[in-house]
Every structure is written in C-alpha cells, then in structure tokens.
Amino acid sequence: MHWLHGRVGTIVLWALLIILESGGQIASKVGGDQLGQMDFSLQWLQGIVMTPGVWVAVACYIGAFFVWMLILRRSSLSLAFPLSSLVFVGVLLGSWLGLGEQISLLHWIGVAVIMGGIALLAEGEEH
Template sequence: MSTHTMNTGWLHGRFGTVVLWALLICTESAGQLFTKVAGNQLGQMDFNWQWLGEVARNPGILAAIACYIGAFFVWMLILRRSSLSLAFPLSSLVFVVVLLGSWLGLGEHISPLHWVGVVVIIGGIALLAEGEEN
C-alpha cells in the first residue's frame, strides 16, 4: 500500500478531523467529570497508602485514566494535521463541555458570569479560526 493510498482514508479528510476533535473534547471532558465524581466518592481521606489503594480501585479514577490516555493519542493525531497555534485554543472547548456536564450531569450551579465566560471562549475560538483561514 503506497503512502498516497494510506492518506486518502476518511480519517485524513475534513470529516476525520471533526471526528478527532469530537473524540478529544469528549474524552478530556469525561476524564474531568469522572475525576470529580470519584473524588466525591472517595471523600475526605488522609494522603496515605490506604488512600492510594482506594484511588487505584475506584472505577471513576480508572475511567478517567482511560479517558486521558485516549485523549493523549487523539491529541497527537490532531497535532499531526493542525497548527498548535489553532489546536491549543480549540482545545479550550473542553472548558465549555465540562461546565455543561457539571451543570447537567452533576447539578452544579453555574453563575451568569460563567455563562459569559462560555460565550467569550466560543467567540475567541471563532476569531482564531477565522484568522487561520486567511
């Protein structure tokens, strides 16, 4: 199989890029949310061997670790095709998804100022994306 043939699959096109970004945002956000839930489940414990054992056996922590490992490999694929100057700011969409997940999934209160922050993040990403096309 030639190099040209390998680079024409769906993963290398625009659709593949969108899929990779969705995977990155979902895995990183899920990792944050799993860590929060696991932290709540573990409660207040002293930092000792028993605590480390509880952390190592907690399903939420294990799920978070799996998410972060997956996100790392997806991030590497994204960086192969994108400039870091655009990719890194785009990764801030994770903040938006974590905020939405904590509001919808964990019932956390989100202040109006946080919602303004979401608008600013999305606006900043739109500006950066527009500048990248020119």
C-alpha cells in the same frame, strides 16, 4: 479509514478530544467524591486503585492523549492549543447536565467569550 484524513475526520477527532477530556475531568470529580474525605496516605493510594471513577478518568485521559497526537499531526499548535479550550465548555456543560452543578451567569458569559475567541482564531487561520 480514509475519511479520517479529511475535514469530517478532523471534526470527529475534535469531538472525541472534547468528549474524552471533559469526561476525564468529570470522572475525576466523581472519583474524588467516591474516595471521600481521606488524607494523603497509603490507604488513600489504595482507595484510588479501587475507585471506578478514577479508572474511567485514566482511560479518558489515555484516549485523549492519542486523539491529541492525531490532531497535532494535521493542525498547527498555534491553532490546536487554543481550540482545546473547548474542553472548558464541555466540562461546564457536563458538570451542569451530569452532576447537577449550578452554573452562574458569569460562567455562561465566559463560555460565550471562549466561543468568540475560538471563532476569531479559526477565522484568522490560513487554509
């Protein structure tokens, strides 16, 4: 596990975070769709417990929490938090590829702006 402490490990952790956070958002959407149009009630809460998409989302968020803790041990919060906005890109791509959602040109421009901002932040980071 020594590789985890180097640059490759950092890249792997970031990839895991983006995958888990994006997966959690997409699973939440799927879980909500599986629940259908229910009002907030005891039946709705019971439905949540029985819905696979909700369980996948919870597992993703728990995994993401632990990965985030590992990332924060090696990165400054002032860089790590803005980099976590890559999750927006992951959710957009996942909803487009996995859920068949239509993505507007404006959304794609937003992705480009996020990526540009992250590149600027990374460039300004002291090594």
